[in-house]
Amino acid sequence: MKVGILSDTHFGFSWGxxxxxxxxxxxxxxxxxxxxxxxxxxxxxxxxxxxxxxPPEIWSRAIDVLSIAKRQESNLKAARSSKPVSRLCLQxxxxxxxxxxxxxxxxxADTALETLEKVGLVIHLHADTITFEKDGExxxxxxxxxxxxxxxxxxxxxxxxxxxxxxRNILVxxxxxxxxxxxxxxxxxxxxxxxxxxxxxYIDGHIHTPILTNYGESPVIISGSTVLxxxxxxxQGEKFCWLYDGKVRQIPISTRPFFYVEVKADxxxxxxxxxxxxxMVLKFPKDSLVKIKITGRLKAGxxxxxxxxxxxxxxxxxxxxxxxxxxxxxxxxxxTETAVSLLSSKLREMGFKSSVDxxxxxxxxxxxxxxxxxxxxxxGT
Ligand SMILES: [Mn+2]
Numbered sequence: 001m002k003v004g005i006l007s008d009t010h011f012g013f014s015w016g017x018x019x020x021x022x023x024x025x026x027x028x029x030x031x032x033x034x035x036x037x038x039x040x041x042x043x044x045x046x047x048x049x050x051x052x053x054x055p056p057e058i059w060s061r062a063i064d065v066l067s068i069a070k071r072q073e074s075n076l077k078a079a080r081s082s083k084p085v086s087r088l089c090l091q092x093x094x095x096x097x098x099x100x101x102x103x104x105x106x107x108x109a110d111t112a113l114e115t116l117e118k119v120g121l122v123i124h125l126h127a128d129t130i131t132f133e134k135d136g137e138x139x140x141x142x143x144x145x146x147x148x149x150x151x152x153x154x155x156x157x158x159x160x161x162x163x164x165x166x167x168r169n170i171l172v173x174x175x176x177x178x179x180x181x182x183x184x185x186x187x188x189x190x191x192x193x194x195x196x197x198x199x200x201x202y203i204d205g206h207i208h209t210p211i212l213t214n215y216g217e218s219p220v221i222i223s224g225s226t227v228l229x230x231x232x233x234x235x236q237g238e239k240f241c242w243l244y245d246g247k248v249r250q251i252p253i254s255t256r257p258f259f260y261v262e263v264k265a266d267x268x269x270x271x272x273x274x275x276x277x278x279x280m281v282l283k284f285p286k287d288s289l290v291k292i293k294i295t296g297r298l299k300a301g302x303x304x305x306x307x308x309x310x311x312x313x314x315x316x317x318x319x320x321x322x323x324x325x326x327x328x329x330x331x332x333x334x335x336t337e338t339a340v341s342l343l344s345s346k347l348r349e350m351g352f353k354s355s356v357d358x359x360x361x362x363x364x365x366x367x368x369x370x371x372x373x374x375x376x377x378x379x380g381t
Pocket of ligand 1: 008010047100102206207208225
């Protein structure tokens, strides 16, 4: 059997901007390439959508993309699974998906992936295992959807996925794994050595830069995103989908070209700096993505607040004006994590006990389930 792998499609990323098609077209390219390779099923390792409750127009585009896999029949059987799997889900080339940090909702609310599962577009795993069979060969996919980083270790321990004998076993996660973290401001709940042993392949979503490494004898695929969400220097490389048939192969996907450039302000006035940038941006191809990081210093008396230009270019330009500090804040840390950490520190200041599950409290507040939120607070104080 051949397995296709992709992750972090972030459907709906940059919706309403010049980049709104990218998340869909690049994921579609990945799925089409995998089908062309004749994969029997596809693993999608989380952050399928960019937001937990996308509007109908994003659903519509996402359904178009995921339906591509329905066009090619792979005649798989689900030999065994820890949850019921409808026949609809097995039609075409099945997509097995876990949800990520961007789709997480309050404990009892459906994630977008549960809805996709109801219409047969994905098989959603959360601490679940499904074993596929074809021509006497078996592959077991064990998936744990994204959990807050500090609970990764406990979630893995509580679940304790059991290897299926006589099958190739694949473990799928959506977590930070040290040292392959998302940004230096984020923590990782586990390192490679904390992964359960004995799987033939490990797949991790969440980290947007693709990495292929090893855990013991087994490959670890950090799939990387299919769309560029961060515009960091390290993200200038290619984006991939992956093939696994006992061996691992990367397949580059067609992406919008991205360039990261640094421009040094050498005691320039804003007008002088603008001229430098205007001249430089001319060389970038139409519709490419360019991030300009300004370094150095402006002429005395000027600050970055005096820079208000938008250079004329056929490329899509984004300028980092915050150049007095060398390192800027991470741009794309999921908003939820920032909000939860703010809420957590505020509550601690107010004397809340650490036993309150802040992450759950936040989810309940966002969902407007105030009675349950109040109950949770009472329990924890
Ligand atoms: Mn992601």
